[in-house]
Amino acid sequence: MTTVKVKFRASSTESKEGVLYYRVIHNRMARQISTGSKLYDREWDDVAQDVTLHSGVESSRQEYLLSVRGKLEEDTAKLRSIVSRLERNGRTYTADKVVEIFRSNSECGSFISFARHIIEDLKRIGKVRTSETYASALQSFLRFRKRRDIFFDEMDSSLMVEYESELRRMGVCPNSTSFYMRNLRAIYNRAVEKELTPQNYPFRHVYTGIDKTVKRAVPLKVIRQLRDLELKANSVDGLARDLFLFSFYTRGMSFIDMAYLKKSDLRNGILTYRRQKTGQQLFIKWEKPMQDIVAKYDTSATPYLLPIIRDMKTDGRRQYLNASHVVNARLKKLGELLKLPIPLTSYVARHAWASIAKSKNIPVSIISEAMGHDSENTTRIYLASLDTSVVDKANLVILKSL
Template sequence: MATTIKLVLDGRELSNGKHRIYLRIIKDRKKKNISLGLESKKDHFKNESFTKQHLNYQIENELLLQFKARAFKIIRELQLSQDDFTLENFEDEFRGVKNNNRLKVIEFFNEIIAEMIKSGRTANGEAYKDTRDSLVKFRGKDLCFQEITPIFLEKYEVFLRENGNQNGGIAFKMREIRAVFNKARKRKLIPKEPYPFEEYKISKLKSNPIKRALTIDEFKKIRDVDLTKYPHLQEAHHYFMFSIYTRGMNFQDMMLLKWENIQNERIYYTRSKTKGKFNLEIIEKVQEILDYYRAQNRPTQYVFPILLKDGMTPQQIANRKHKVLSRYNKKLKELAKIAGVDKKLSSYVARHSFATILKMSGTSVEKISEMMGHADVNITMSYLKEFDNEALDKENRKLLDL
């Protein structure tokens, strides 16, 4: 009986409203579904491909074609090499299990990076490249998964410290190595045991947060700064104030914000990092900034002149983001100096400042957490630690008045 391959949508809906995409192989009236690591809304997947409504549909459709071509190639090779084969034989070949004893970490890193870039997650891919390159410097290109032990991770941590990395940067790299390790386990490329991260705890790498948020007085200085003599800083000032006034919207989401997201005096958008949905009132200061950019009448769908044309590839978007963000942060430092604020201003300071200023103004942590779209109030608390320290210091100074 012929062996058939088909791309199918899982009938079970995930918590995010999407469904997993499977490669289904049917042989001798038996079937096996193999997860491809892709998801889609039910009405965004038809005839074994993503519709135009699916984000990055062209890129991910190309991935589907590659998966299917690979499946057919494996079937042909199995048919030529043996009289018969099982669905398990096919899955092992498809997942590359047959060489799992000496699976190379760097080769698998490269595979994951390629998948990220093809699916439009260019920034994630670049971050994984940094960790990959760091591992190559430490151990070389022939590192195998079985060599990653708790002792290996401890020695790698020492290597990173010797090269100027602090706890935050070390934890970031360790989390990426753990993520790659977990992907290899999930795809059954390596055995589930031994698992080095049971013993080596990334949570021990607690970073000392840098003071990022503005005080209320500093915020007012930035808000009211006179830029008459510095017109080249107007755009940076707009971006910074827009971010604060829109509950700390980050640069990525501002870059992708489209005019279609603005309806009925509200802003509707999905946060890139967490996929949380936001529905914001357009307050007066935000409206002034929007009116300024609408008057430019640029021939694109984007609100801000960060992406200058439609239809850019993920790599072009990533390159443009890097260029504009670097220029923006440089101008913010100049802006702070002119405003008389002795603080290293950056795009991320706006998000921290939004949370801290509201806390100083009496808003509850729970409400701030909800406004920022945090899944856990503890995340919000980490934003507000510096405020808590200042508040405690102020209370402590009352001893001097006794």
């Protein structure tokens, strides 16, 4: 049997406030939790375990007392919910366990604040990309919630089905919806592991799979049209076009990998880099179209090869994210100018290289190696045996076609 009560300890000095605390008793073991609130003796009714409101009190004090009352109701409800959950689990527990779970939950507050706590933890230990995917999913959920917080007990399957329906109504594609759901589920499961909530499977009725991606490739003709566009020198449009082409020239290099390319990565005509996504090392023979783009821009103030991260005093990742947003926005406009049937993004360059390589009868195994795919069905089979010179020749075949 566990009891939860709110207790008041009056100050030894009559003119000073006393303190409120929660007392948790289980198997005759008592533990205390500070509420962080203080009251005068006359403002507390020990029998009713409630804040006493008096007429004639200043409005600011009245508001404070009402906020204390609300906090006490909320916290005692949480404590009783924790006790009820531990009882249902049928496991042996102690008063200390109740306090531990409550304090963890209070630090994180709710699902939203717990998610923010996890995101900050991930950043602190260097898992920046995971923190960013969690943050992206959380922002979407917050928009749905109209920025309102939510307790774990409110996270149920009905709510998530409602959220999924709202995303569908807004025109969000199934894969993006699934992306949000999978990341929110991962955060929720972390809370379950910490025993902040029982596992209620709120995501069991929403889609968390991956649909076959709609092709985002463009033909070689479009690459030529983009290359030959008359754009102002040193313009944002010109930079967006050049970075797209650089990605295409380098076998569909991702934007993040381009952002972190350093001048020291280019030696003896070979560009060497590791994919941020997989850590796989790739080697690319340096060709004239690549050099033509690099030569356009002054990057003497940075160690980087391309003008994406420009300010060495500012966070590089933030600069990369901002540049990615700007470049993709400008590419979309350029795609509309060319009347393309699909939105033009930096990722289209990667799809295009693979599609055009296949149309040139370059074996799938070489395409897989060239793009640094990390899958059991492709790269694991071919990585050990392929000569990178074969890949370089494949790239040269494509570049000569332009």
